[in-house]
Each structure stands twice: as C-alpha cells, then as structure tokens.
Amino acid sequence: MNTDSDPDDSAAPAPALNSVWTRPQRRQKEQLTRERIVAEAIALLDEEGIDALSMRTLGQRLGAGATSLYRHVASKDELIELVTDEVYGELDVPEITDPASWRLALHVNAHSLRQVGLRHMWLMNVLGQVGLNYLGPNVVSVTQRSLAILTTAGFDMHEAARAMSTLSSYVIGITSAEAGWLSALRRRGMSEQEWYRVVGPQMASAAGDAGLAEIYLEELKKDPMETRLGNFVYGLDLILDSLEIRLAAKLAADQKARAAASQ
Amino acid sequence: MNTDSDPDDSAAPAPALNSVWTRPQRRQKEQLTRERIVAEAIALLDEEGIDALSMRTLGQRLGAGATSLYRHVASKDELIELVTDEVYGELDVPEITDPASWRLALHVNAHSLRQVGLRHMWLMNVLGQVGLNYLGPNVVSVTQRSLAILTTAGFDMHEAARAMSTLSSYVIGITSAEAGWLSALRRRGMSEQEWYRVVGPQMASAAGDAGLAEIYLEELKKDPMETRLGNFVYGLDLILDSLEIRLAAKLAADQKARAAASQ
DNA sequence: ACGCCTCTGCGAACAGTGTGCGCAACAGCG
DNA sequence: CGCTGTTGCGCACACTGTTCGCAGAGGCGT
Numbered sequence: 001m002n003t004d005s006d007p008d009d010s011a012a013p014a015p016a017l018n019s020v021w022t023r024p025q026r027r028q029k030e031q032l033t034r035e036r037i038v039a040e041a042i043a044l045l046d047e048e049g050i051d052a053l054s055m056r057t058l059g060q061r062l063g064a065g066a067t068s069l070y071r072h073v074a075s076k077d078e079l080i081e082l083v084t085d086e087v088y089g090e091l092d093v094p095e096i097t098d099p100a101s102w103r104l105a106l107h108v109n110a111h112s113l114r115q116v117g118l119r120h121m122w123l124m125n126v127l128g129q130v131g132l133n134y135l136g137p138n139v140v141s142v143t144q145r146s147l148a149i150l151t152t153a154g155f156d157m158h159e160a161a162r163a164m165s166t167l168s169s170y171v172i173g174i175t176s177a178e179a180g181w182l183s184a185l186r187r188r189g190m191s192e193q194e195w196y197r198v199v200g201p202q203m204a205s206a207a208g209d210a211g212l213a214e215i216y217l218e219e220l221k222k223d224p225m226e227t228r229l230g231n232f233v234y235g236l237d238l239i240l241d242s243l244e245i246r247l248a249a250k251l252a253a254d255q256k257a258r259a260a261a262s263q
Numbered sequence: 264m265n266t267d268s269d270p271d272d273s274a275a276p277a278p279a280l281n282s283v284w285t286r287p288q289r290r291q292k293e294q295l296t297r298e299r300i301v302a303e304a305i306a307l308l309d310e311e312g313i314d315a316l317s318m319r320t321l322g323q324r325l326g327a328g329a330t331s332l333y334r335h336v337a338s339k340d341e342l343i344e345l346v347t348d349e350v351y352g353e354l355d356v357p358e359i360t361d362p363a364s365w366r367l368a369l370h371v372n373a374h375s376l377r378q379v380g381l382r383h384m385w386l387m388n389v390l391g392q393v394g395l396n397y398l399g400p401n402v403v404s405v406t407q408r409s410l411a412i413l414t415t416a417g418f419d420m421h422e423a424a425r426a427m428s429t430l431s432s433y434v435i436g437i438t439s440a441e442a443g444w445l446s447a448l449r450r451r452g453m454s455e456q457e458w459y460r461v462v463g464p465q466m467a468s469a470a471g472d473a474g475l476a477e478i479y480l481e482e483l484k485k486d487p488m489e490t491r492l493g494n495f496v497y498g499l500d501l502i503l504d505s506l507e508i509r510l511a512a513k514l515a516a517d518q519k520a521r522a523a524a525s526q
Numbered sequence: 527a528c529g530c531c532t533c534t535g536c537g538a539a540c541a542g543t544g545t546g547c548g549c550a551a552c553a554g555c556g
Numbered sequence: 557c558g559c560t561g562t563t564g565c566g567c568a569c570a571c572t573g574t575t576c577g578c579a580g581a582g583g584c585g586t
Binding site: 054055056066067070075076 | 571572573574575576
Binding site: 527528529530531532533534535536537538539540541542543544545546547548549550551552553554555556 | 559561563565572573576584586
C-alpha cells in the first residue's frame with residue numbers, strides 16, 4: 001500500500017515492524033485447551049490461594065492473553081466449576097462388597113475428603129458457597145459411590161442420603177475451618193505456635209473465664225497437626241458410632257419382619 | 264474572582280456555583296458511625312447478597328462517599344469481621360444450671376445457628392472462609408457459653424471443646440450448603456420444585472443408576488423446607504445421641520472412681 | 527494452487543472494584 | 557478570633573471480569 005524503505009516484497013499494511021521474525025509464531029507452543037487451563041488454574045490456586053486467581057494472571061502463566069481463555073471457558077464461575085470437578089476426581093471412595101466393611105470405607109472416604117481439602121485449601125470455600133449445585137461427572141460419580149457404601153451396608157436409599165449429607169457436612173465444615181485457619185497463617189507467615197503465643201493472652205483477657213485460653217495453652221505443647229487430626233477423628237467417630245447403632249437396629253427390625261413374614 | 268451576575272458579596276474562590284445553598288450542609292444528617300455502617304452493611308448483605316457489598320454502594324446507601332467509610336473501618340475485610348460479630352449476637356445460647364438439660368440446650372443452640380445462617384445467607388460463607396480467626400466480643404461470648412453447656416453437663420474441658428467443634432462444624436457445613444442452594448435459586452429466580460423438575464432428568468441421565476434421581480423425584484412431593492429441616496435434625500440427633508452415650512459412660516466411670524477413692 | 531470459511535488468539539475498551547492521598551469543612555477549644 | 561484535631565470526600569491508581577472486532581492460521585473443496 002504505502003511505499004516504505006523495507007525491501008520486503010509484500011508491504012506491511014500496519015505498523016512497519018511486523019516482519020516474519022518479530023511476529024510470534026503462535027501455533028508453535030502447544031494449543032490452549034480446556035484441560036491445560038484447568039490444570040494450570042489448579043496449580044495457581046494451590047500456590048497462591050483463591051484470591052490470586054484472575055483471568056489475566058492465569059493467562060500469563062499459560063503464555064496466553066487473558067481473553068483467550070474465554071474461547072474455552074464461558075466465565076470464571078464456570079472455570080471454578082470445572083476446577084472443582086477435576087479435584088473431586090482425586091477423592092478415594094472405596095467400593096465394598098462385604099456389607100460389614102462399610103465403616104472402614106466411610107472412614108477412608110472422610111479422610112480422603114479432608115486430605116484433598118487440605119491439599120487444595122480453596123476447595124472447601126467453594127464447596128461451602130455452592131452446596132450441591134455442581135453436576136460435573138466426578139461430583140456425580142463420587143456422590144453415587146459414597147451412597148453405594150451406605151446402601152450395601154443395609155441402609156435404605158432415603159436414610160443413606162441423609163447419613164451421607166450429615167457426614168459430608170461435618171467433614172466439609174471442619175475441614176473448611178482448618179483450611180481457613182492454615183491459609184490465614186500462611187498469609188501472615190506465622191507458625192501455629194507463634195499464633196497461639198500471640199493470641200492466647202488476648203483471648204484470656206477477653207474472656208473473664210480462663211477456660212478457653214486454657215485449652216489453647218494446652219495445644220501449645222503438642223503437635224498441632226496431630227491435634228487437629230485427633231479432633232477430626234473424634235467427630236467422625238461420633239457420627240459413625242451413631243450410624244452403627246442405627247444400622248444394627250434397622251437390620252434387627254428387618255430380620256424380625258422377614259421372620260414374621262415367612263412364618 | 265470573576266465578575267458574574269450574582270449579586271452575592273463574598274466572591275466564590277472556586278467554580279462559581281458554590282454558594283451556601285448548593286453546598287451540602289453535611290452535619291445536618293446524622294453522623295457516620297461504625298454502628299450505622301455495620302447495620303447498613305448487614306441490611307445490604309441480607310437484601311442483595313455478598314457480591315453486592317461494595318464500599319461504593321454501601322456509602323451511597325448511607326448518603327456518603329465511598330472513601331468516607333475508611334475513617335471508621337480500616338478495610339473491607341475488617342468490616343466483614345465486624346458484621347460477622349454483630350450477627351453472632353443474634354444467636355441463642357441457653358444457659359443451663361441443671362446438667363440434665365444439656366441436650367435440649369444444644370438442640371436450641373444448633374437450631375438457632377441454622378436460623379441465623381438462613382436469615383443472613385452470606386454468614387456461612389464467611390464462617391467457612393475464616394474458621395475461628397475472628398475474635399470479636401460476641402463470637403468469644405458465644406463460644407464460651409456454648410462450651411459452658413457441655414461442661415455443666417459433665418464433660419471435661421477438653422472433650423467439651425472437641426464436641427463443640429464437631430457440632431458447629433456440622434451445623435455450619437450443612438447450613439452453608441442450604442444457604443448456598445437457596446441463594447443460587449434466588450439468583451435464578453426459580454422455586455425449588457422448578458429446579459428439581461429441570462435438573463432431575465439431567466441427573467438421572469448422567470447417572471446410569473437411577474438411585475440418585477429417585478430421591479430427587481421423591482423430594483418433589485413434599486415441602487422442601489420441611490425436608491431440609493428433617494435432614495438437619497437427623498444429623499443433629501446423630502451427633503447428640505453419640506454425645507449422650509459418651510457422657511453416660513463418662514459419668515459412670517467418674518462415679519466408680521469416686522466410689523473407689525472414698526472407700 | 528487457489529480461495530474460502532471456520533476456529534483460535536488477542537489488543538482495546540468498559541464498567542466496577544478496594545483503597546491511599548491530600549484537601550476542604552467543621553467542632554471544640556483557648 | 558485563630559488553632560487543632562476530626563470527619564467527609566474527590567481524585568487517582570492498579571486491578572478485576574468480560575465484550576467486541578480484528579487478525580492470523582488450519583483445513584477444505586475446487
């Protein structure tokens with residue numbers, strides 16, 4: 001179009017410094033895919049926390065522009081939905097055939113959920129906000145397999161759903177608190193002992209009663225990670241104990257009914 | 264400075280239309296205080312949800328500029344902390360003298376927490392994100408009084424703390440899911456029945472097994488609010504049952520030890 | 527080999543966000 | 557009257573999520 005000093009044959013229509021060399025050869029680097037985006041988002045979330053996840057920084061880490069992501073993901077909310085489902089795939093939900101092993105299976109299941117929640121500290125946040133609105137394949141599969149544990153144990157579908165709701169509410173609730181606590185510590189760059197030392201006196205003074213502070217001071221002596229695990233197991237066993245009792249009662253009632261029917 | 268047609272005596276130093284009448288007489292309207300800010304923030308949160316809370320809109324509702332709020336509140340996070348503590352004041356934590364009435368007291372306590380969480384649907388979100396890092400007066404007071412229920416029941420401080428953690432984790436977890444569910448519905452402007460009708464088939468097709476969808480279809484027939492309350496009570500009783508058993512065991516052991524000591 | 531057509535990436539832009547800075551107006555004091 | 561400390565706020569900055577229209581590239585039919 002315009003006659004510039006460039007000896008190139010085909011004239012550049014735009015600003016002149018757009019030769020073959022300066023121009024980025026885009027398709028060289030691997031393509032942007034939904035899988036790559038989700039994987040990188042998880043990495044970013046794990047490293048920097050949920051506040052650090054922005055489309056621009058995520059795009060940067062992928063060597064792409066921010067808006068390019070929208071070709072593969074409709075919105076940030078949808079991305080979070082995808083990411084959540086992906087992480088749900090890490091859950092360990094044992095399949096059982098022997099009805100008697102239901103308790104162990106639930107134990108493993110609960111611990112697995114807690115571990116995943118602590119590995120990805122943003123997860124519990126998201127789960128709390130969303131309830132059970134996400135219907136990704138992994139979420140659905142996990143729910144089904146979890147329910148299967150309880151139904152093969154002998155619960156009917158109705159009670160199995162309620163029991164599962166109780167159990168996962170508890171695990172999500174307590175792990176959410178744990179993750180929030182740990183990431184708050186990380187943000188401030190403190191260890192748990194340091195924090196207790198700082199806030200213990202403050203707490204003791206705020207409370208006329210010394211009862212609360214007493215516990216905190218006691219925690220100082222033990223390994224905090226171990227303490228939290230102990231607390232988790234305490235509540236878990238509380239729930240499982242009750243389930244065991246109800247199951248026994250139900251099985252006895254069923255057997256009685258069957259005996260009465262056959263007679 | 265400039266000679267305009269205004270017969271006013273004192274010349275305006277800045278753009279001319281700054282007379283005594285156009286100038287807002289600020290101190291007429293009641294002052295901005297931390298209490299007013301917190302109260303209005305709660306109102307805004309309840310009406311529009313947590314995403315709608317911005318310093319600008321909050322300032323607007325108070326008839327003030329956005330940055331004026333920062334004279335009374337250090338940051339938005341601190342505001343949320345204040346708001347959370349304020350709402351904690353709504354909780355009903357019965358004080359008991361008769362050790363035998365612990366179960367009723369915890370029942371009331373748990374229901375109260377759920378009600379507050381449903382009244383302020385943003386609360387559970389915040390609680391999940393934060394664990395027990397907020398140390399406002401109401402939060403501390405509630406924690407103490409909740410623990411008091413369990414200690415007067417006969418638990419030692421250590422187990423009381425664990426039991427309380429279990430209980431509140433469960434309530435927060437399940438109420439968080441419930442609130443997330445309800446506010447998602449409100450955002451879409453659907454009733455619960457409508458949603459089940461839409462998503463039920465989708466769910467049934469995603470799951471090869473029809474077990475999951477079966478429950479959802481069953482829910483369609485009953486009052487959803489009642490169903491959710493039933494689910495909540497189921498899990499609550501699960502936990503309280505176990506606590507009752509442990510308490511009985513502990514009391515028996517204590518009595519035995521006392522008898523052995525006195526003999 | 528050419529033209530075309532769909533797909534993918536991206537720069538610019540828009541409306542909003544939380545928040546620091548410095549200036550103006552006021553209340554209460556001496 | 558002036559001084560001083562408190563309170564409100566306009567401006568500005570660095571971000572955010574998201575839309576739009578354009579520019580290349582790959583694949584296809586002819």
